[in-house]
Amino acid sequence: MEAKNPLIVVLGAGFGGLTFCQTFNHRTARVMLFDRQNHHLFQPLLYQVATAGLSAPEIAQPIRSILSNQPNVTVLLDQVTGFNLAEKMVRLEGSTLKYDYLVLALGGCTSYFGHPEWEHFAPGLKSLDDAMGIRSRILLAFEKAENASHPAEHDRWMTIVVVGGGPTGVELAGAFAELTRTVLQRDFKRIDPSHARVMMIEVGPRVLAQYSPKLSASAEQQLKALGVEVRTATKVKSISQGRVDLENGETIFAENIIWAAGVSASSLTPKLGVELDRVGRVKVNPDLSVPGYPEVFAIGDMALVLGADGKPVPGVSPAAMQMAKHVARLIERELVPGKKPSRPPFQYRDKGSMATIGRSAAVAKMGRLEFSGFPAWLAWLGVHLIFLIGFRNKLAVLLQWAYAYFTYKRGARIITGLSDEPKR
Amino acid sequence: MEAKNPLIVVLGAGFGGLTFCQTFNHRTARVMLFDRQNHHLFQPLLYQVATAGLSAPEIAQPIRSILSNQPNVTVLLDQVTGFNLAEKMVRLEGSTLKYDYLVLALGGCTSYFGHPEWEHFAPGLKSLDDAMGIRSRILLAFEKAENASHPAEHDRWMTIVVVGGGPTGVELAGAFAELTRTVLQRDFKRIDPSHARVMMIEVGPRVLAQYSPKLSASAEQQLKALGVEVRTATKVKSISQGRVDLENGETIFAENIIWAAGVSASSLTPKLGVELDRVGRVKVNPDLSVPGYPEVFAIGDMALVLGADGKPVPGVSPAAMQMAKHVARLIERELVPGKKPSRPPFQYRDKGSMATIGRSAAVAKMGRLEFSGFPAWLAWLGVHLIFLIGFRNKLAVLLQWAYAYFTYKRGARIITGLSDEPKR
Numbered sequence: 130m131e132a133k134n135p136l137i138v139v140l141g142a143g144f145g146g147l148t149f150c151q152t153f154n155h156r157t158a159r160v161m162l163f164d165r166q167n168h169h170l171f172q173p174l175l176y177q178v179a180t181a182g183l184s185a186p187e188i189a190q191p192i193r194s195i196l197s198n199q200p201n202v203t204v205l206l207d208q209v210t211g212f213n214l215a216e217k218m219v220r221l222e223g224s225t226l227k228y229d230y231l232v233l234a235l236g237g238c239t240s241y242f243g244h245p246e247w248e249h250f251a252p253g254l255k256s257l258d259d260a261m262g263i264r265s266r267i268l269l270a271f272e273k274a275e276n277a278s279h280p281a282e283h284d285r286w287m288t289i290v291v292v293g294g295g296p297t298g299v300e301l302a303g304a305f306a307e308l309t310r311t312v313l314q315r316d317f318k319r320i321d322p323s324h325a326r327v328m329m330i331e332v333g334p335r336v337l338a339q340y341s342p343k344l345s346a347s348a349e350q351q352l353k354a355l356g357v358e359v360r361t362a363t364k365v366k367s368i369s370q371g372r373v374d375l376e377n378g379e380t381i382f383a384e385n386i387i388w389a390a391g392v393s394a395s396s397l398t399p400k401l402g403v404e405l406d407r408v409g410r411v412k413v414n415p416d417l418s419v420p421g422y423p424e425v426f427a428i429g430d431m432a433l434v435l436g437a438d439g440k441p442v443p444g445v446s447p448a449a450m451q452m453a454k455h456v457a458r459l460i461e462r463e464l465v466p467g468k469k470p471s472r473p474p475f476q477y478r479d480k481g482s483m484a485t486i487g488r489s490a491a492v493a494k495m496g497r498l499e500f501s502g503f504p505a506w507l508a509w510l511g512v513h514l515i516f517l518i519g520f521r522n523k524l525a526v527l528l529q530w531a532y533a534y535f536t537y538k539r540g541a542r543i544i545t546g547l548s549d550e551p552k553r
Numbered sequence: 554m555e556a557k558n559p560l561i562v563v564l565g566a567g568f569g570g571l572t573f574c575q576t577f578n579h580r581t582a583r584v585m586l587f588d589r590q591n592h593h594l595f596q597p598l599l600y601q602v603a604t605a606g607l608s609a610p611e612i613a614q615p616i617r618s619i620l621s622n623q624p625n626v627t628v629l630l631d632q633v634t635g636f637n638l639a640e641k642m643v644r645l646e647g648s649t650l651k652y653d654y655l656v657l658a659l660g661g662c663t664s665y666f667g668h669p670e671w672e673h674f675a676p677g678l679k680s681l682d683d684a685m686g687i688r689s690r691i692l693l694a695f696e697k698a699e700n701a702s703h704p705a706e707h708d709r710w711m712t713i714v715v716v717g718g719g720p721t722g723v724e725l726a727g728a729f730a731e732l733t734r735t736v737l738q739r740d741f742k743r744i745d746p747s748h749a750r751v752m753m754i755e756v757g758p759r760v761l762a763q764y765s766p767k768l769s770a771s772a773e774q775q776l777k778a779l780g781v782e783v784r785t786a787t788k789v790k791s792i793s794q795g796r797v798d799l800e801n802g803e804t805i806f807a808e809n810i811i812w813a814a815g816v817s818a819s820s821l822t823p824k825l826g827v828e829l830d831r832v833g834r835v836k837v838n839p840d841l842s843v844p845g846y847p848e849v850f851a852i853g854d855m856a857l858v859l860g861a862d863g864k865p866v867p868g869v870s871p872a873a874m875q876m877a878k879h880v881a882r883l884i885e886r887e888l889v890p891g892k893k894p895s896r897p898p899f900q901y902r903d904k905g906s907m908a909t910i911g912r913s914a915a916v917a918k919m920g921r922l923e924f925s926g927f928p929a930w931l932a933w934l935g936v937h938l939i940f941l942i943g944f945r946n947k948l949a950v951l952l953q954w955a956y957a958y959f960t961y962k963r964g965a966r967i968i969t970g971l972s973d974e975p976k977r
Contacts, residue, residue, distance in 0.1 A: 167696060167968040184610040186965040191692075193740035194966065203742050206696035223700045257969050268615075272591055272630035276647045316617035318627050525949065541610040542618065544591040545681050 134159050135229040135464060138219055140209055141395075142169050142192045144446040145429035146234035148453035150202045151195075155461055158229075160202045163221060167191055167206055170257060171517050173446065174526070176297060178260035179387075180304035181268065181312070182533060184541045185257045187525050188517070209235075212401050214422045230424050230460050233411070234453070235395035237430035237444065240408065242391055247368040251292060251386040254301070263387060265544045267305070270384050271313060272544075274320045281382075287325040288383035290373050292365055293390030294331025295338070296484040299348060301389055302329040303487035306355040312539045328358040328381065330373070332390070335361055337484055337492065339443065340499075344492040347501040351490040365390075392444065394431040406433045415474035417456055428452035434475060442477045446516075451477060485509045488534065558583050559653040559888060562643055564633055565819075566593050566616045568870040569853030570658035572877035574626050575619075579885055582653075584626045587645060591615055591630055594681060595941050597870065598950070600721060602684035603811075604728035605692065605736070608965045609681045611949050612941070633659070636825050638846045654848050654884050657835070658877070659819035661854035661868065664832065666815055671792040675716060675810040678725070687811060689968045691729070694808050695737060696968075698744045705806075711749040712807035714797050716789055717814030718755025719762070720908040723772060725813055726753040727911035730779040736963045752782040752805065754797070756814070759785055761908055761916065763867065764923075768916040771925040775914040789814075816868065818855040830857045839898035841880055852876035858899060866901045870940075875901060909933045912958065 134157045139146045142164035150162050168189040177183040193204045211220040219226050239253030252263060267289065274286035287309075291302045309325035316322075329336070329352065335345040336352070336359065349359050364376040373381045394409035403419055404412050410433040411419055417432065419425040429449035434442040442448045455475045462470050481495030483505060491505035500508075510530070517523050533539055558581045563570045566588035574586050592613040601607040617628045635644040643650050663677030676687060691713065698710035711733075715726045733749035740746075753760070753776065759769040760776070760783065773783050788800040797805045818833035827843055828836050834857040835843055841856065843849040853873035858866040866872045879899045886894050905919030907929060915929035924932075934954070941947050 167692060167966070184608040185969065186608040186967045189967045191740065191966045197739045205700055206693075207700065257967065261969065268591060269630070276629055276631065315621045316615065316628075525952065528949065528952070542591070542615045543610045543613045543681065545609065545685065 136161065136226070137230040137232065137460065138226055138228040139163070139232040139234060140219070141234035141236055141429075142166075142204075143172070143234060143236045143429060143449065145236075145449035145453045146232065147192070147195065148450040149232055149234065149428070149457050150199060152454050153457040153461065155201070155464055158201065158460075158464055160199075161226070162192065162196070162202060162204050163207045163209065164192060164204075165206070165208045166256070167193070168257070169195060173513060174517070175254055175257070175260050176300040176304060178257065178541070179254055179263040179267075179301065180308050181264050181539045181542045182304065183526060183529055185261060187529070189257060209397055214401065214403070214419070214425055217424065228424075231422075231426070232453075232456055233401075233419075233425065233427040233431060234429050234449070235397055235431050237392045237394050238396055239388060240391035240393035241388065244368075247388065250368050250370055251290075251373075251388040253388045254297060261545060264541070267308075267385050268542055268544045271309075271317065271320070271322055271325075273384070275317050283320060284326070285371060285382045286384050287320065287322070288381065289325065289327045289385040289387070290381055290383045291327070291329045291387050291389055292368075292373070293388065294329055294333065294336035294359070294361065295389065298329055298331070298389035299336055299352065299484055299486055301387055302327055302357045302359075303352055303355055303485070303490065306352075306357045307487050308539065310356055312542070323356075326358065326383075327356060328360065328383075330363050330365060330375070331359070331361045332364045333361065339482075340484075340492060340494060344494065344499055344501060348484065348486060348492045351486045351492075351501070355487050355490065392430070398431055416459065416472040417452055417475050418472075426456045428456060434477070436477050443482075445482060447480060448477055451475075483509045483512065560585065560650070561654040561656065561884065562650055562652040563587070563656040563658060564643070565658035565660055565853075566590075566628075567596070567658060567660045567853060567873065569660075569873035569877045570656065571616070571619065572874040573656055573658065573852070573881050574623060576878050577881040577885065579625070579888055582625065582884075582888055584623075585650070586616065586620070586626060586628050587631045587633065588616060588628075589630070589632045590680070591617070592681070593619060597937060598941070599678055599681075599684050600724040600728055602681065602965070603678055603687040603691075603725065604732050605688050605963045605966045606728065607950060607953055609685060611953065613681060633821055638825065638827070638843070638849055641848065652848075655846075655850070656877075656880060657825075657843075657849065657851040657855060658853050658873070659821055659855050661816045661818050662820055663812060664815035664817035665812065668792075671812065674792045674794055675714075675797075675812040677812045678721060685969060688965070691732075691809050692966055692968045695733075695741065695744070695746060695749075697808070699741050707744060708750070709795060709806045710808050711744065711746065712805065713749065713751045713809040713811070714805055714807045715751070715753045715811045715813055716792075716797070717812065718753055718757065718760035718783070718785065719813065722753055722755070722813035723760055723776065723908055723910055725811055726751055726781045726783075727776060727779055727909070727914065730776075730781045731911050732963065734780055736966070750782065750807075751780060752784065752807075754787050754789060754799070755783070755785045756788045757785065763906075764908075764916060764918060768918065768923055768925060772908065772910060772916050775910045775916075775925070779911050779914065816854070822855055840883065840896040841876055841899050842896075850880045852880060858901070860901050867906075869906060871904060872901055875899075907933045907936065 137160045139162045171188040174188045196202050207221040207223045241247045270286045274283050289305050291298050306327045309322045313322035337345050337348050366374045366376045371384050398409045411427040413427050413432050417426045430444040436442050483493035485491040489503045489506050491509045492501040493505035561584045563586045595612040598612045620626050631645040631647045665671045694710045698707050713729050715722050730751045733746045737746035761769050761772050790798045790800045795808050822833045835851040837856045841850045854868040860866050907917035909915040913927045913930050915933045916925045917929035
């Protein structure tokens with residue numbers, strides 16, 4: 130074994146962990162990348178799998194395949210079970226490792242704000258399995274509506290409630306409205322899917338709160354044009370099977386409830402034994418190292434990093450990728466023999482952000498420039514295709530989108546996971 | 554309600570049921586099509602989903618979407634629970650219906666020849682869920698091999714046993730050999746997937762027994778060229794977790810066992826109360842009606858029909874489609890007011906058959922013409938693209954194949970269904 134070569138352990142193959150492995154460049158250091166899944170997921174398009182626009186393999190690539198040209202990187206499928214930062218050890222189901230550097234890039238998970246019991250009735254959207262589950266549930270609901278004999282039952286099956294008015298909630302609500310109003314409409318004989326009710330519930334005063342009030346208003350107007358009922362300043366009191374109770378006393382009966390309201394850091398962060406913020410993120414030093422452990426870094430959605438303006442760097446993929454590159458450069462420099470160089474602080478460069486709402490509908494900001502509607506949608510399309518990993522996927526996704534745009538059809542309207550006939 | 558219009562109930566939306574609905578042409582008759590899935594599955598390419606070549610939505614189309622232009626056809630997702638043929642009634646989970654004509658097109662299921670306990674260790678390949686399950690299991694096995702520390706463990710994870718040397722077994726074994734020898738080979742750092750052992754076990758004296766001995770020999774030779782160990786005249790004694798015991802006393806340790814040995818008719822056929830053959834098929838009259846019930850027809854894999862040569866018509870999709878058209882014409886004629894016409898017997902026209910083995914490897918016969926290797930593979934490619942339903946799917950599949958052919962990569966190497974991080 131090459132025991133004297135430094136070992137860098139990277140946990141998580143999201144945008145942060147993957148970018149670190151792709152850009153870290155050192156002749157002798159070994160990198161071991163662990164993830165619980167075999168694929169890197171292009172999270173920004175996950176909502177398209179949930180809404181039957183794309184198929185799962187189109188937005189996922191095997192991690193090994195992406196990194197097959199990095200000779201010093203070993204990819205292993207395993208699950209983290211614990212840490213001993215003082216001993217520089219990480220425990221996994223398959224092994225225990227002693228590292229020289231540890232890069233934590235574990236991402237986030239859906240948070241129900243202290244109501245884990247809501248998850249069963251209102252699934253969140255974080256993994257491919259989540260997305261395929263939501264797709265099957267929604268499509269199945271319209272099948273049940275077609276079979277139902279009582280009008281009240283129709284309405285229940287044909288009501289979709291999206292909780293949360295952030296980018297994911299807006300994308301989902303817009304895509305569900307389009308799915309019901311255009312794609313499914315031709316397919317059913319008894320029900321009229323265009324009468325489906327798509328509702329978005331946001332506790333704050335406006336949707337897409339991280340954008341300017343002007344863009345929020347534009348997004349709300351674009352959602353309404355697609356047929357989405359937008360309820361801002363509305364708080365959910367409780368969620369149970371087929372019903373959402375609001376703080377204002379109203380009850381909404383809906384067999385399709387999707388939770389897009391809360392994200393917290395990976396549930397592994399409490400095991401680190403370091404200071405966390407309210408949603409479980411590690412409060413890192415300006416150089417992204419974990420306080421007290423200079424050889425441990427936290428990047429991406431699990432790190433709380435303050436920007437130049439004193440506000441937290443947002444949990445978006447460009448930020449995770451910038452942090453990964455910062456840490457890669459920093460470790461490369463420290464591995465040069467001789468005096469340890471000083472560590473520069475991480476600086477986030479906001480290149481702009483955008484949220485899509487539907488066909489020709491989106492909002493975007495780039496520096497002081499803000500735009501919405503068709504130009505924003507075109508920009509969104511281009512940026513997402515450029516960043517979607519793997520040539521094949523880009524081409525397949527582009528074709529699917531072109532097909533959907535011109536024909537108003539969607540290719541992935543497949544329900545899986547229904548029980549099969551018993552074998553004999 | 555249009556109660557006086559005759560009602561034709563069709564059960565099953567495979568090749569038989571779907572073709573009936575597409576070709577049945579009558580101004581006033583109503584057709585109700587029931588299936589437990591929302592999609593029609595292009596079964597001949599299912600093995601490509603199991604071997605990570607294609608994604609699930611590429612070989613499946615929503616039934617409603619295929620039939621959206623047939624105004625008299627209603628598509629419902631439901632499960633058959635029983636029959637009362639004497640009363641012309643069919644019971645479903647959602648309703649009970651009284652039909653004028655009943656078309657049974659329920660297809661087949663995997664048969665373990667009286668050993669249902671083997672299913673857990675050696676899954677079969679009949680549905681999209683089966684295929685995605687097999688894909689995840691095999692890809693996961695190679696991840697486990699990469700993690701394993703002991704050589705004997707490596708071998709166990711990297712051994713794939715396909716039981717059955719019919720068309721499905723041959724396709725699977727060939728595709729697994731290609732997957733391990735070309736696609737996966739570049740991705741792993743510790744193991745060498747090209748050393749994976751792919752074994753095919755066939756109880757009969759030769760593979761593809763329905764072809765000529767010459768084509769069987771060619772298929773066996775093409776399989777061996779891909780690296781498949783072919784064991785003919787070999788009987789499985791028992792299957793348990795990670796091991797196959799053969800009648801000859803040999804034991805094979807393998808964490809990947811796929812069952813492609815037996816097919817029987819749908820498990821619903823015993824509920825009909827009519828005469829069945831050994832594998833549960835309905836012994837139909839020459840006009841495809843069920844003996845004693847002239848208004849009930851059975852078509853496709855669930856019907857035992859004798860051809861002009863006295864041998865059973867094979868359980869292949871062209872046969873099911875021809876039967877569907879025969880029954881459609883027959884019912885159309887009987888619905889014309891006046892004297893009932895006599896019923897012609899069904900005649901199967903064998904247009905040839907083909908089985909693919911791998912890249913540029915296949916066997917085909919058309920009448921007395923037999924060929925193998927690259928020309929047979931090209932013919933297979935063309936025929937399957939022509940019959941694959943839906944323009945979008947054809948294009949997507951063609952692109953995937955072209956990509957895989959020229960790059961030796963496969964797009965759908967995604968493991969789903971692994972446990973996710975707990976939500977909070």
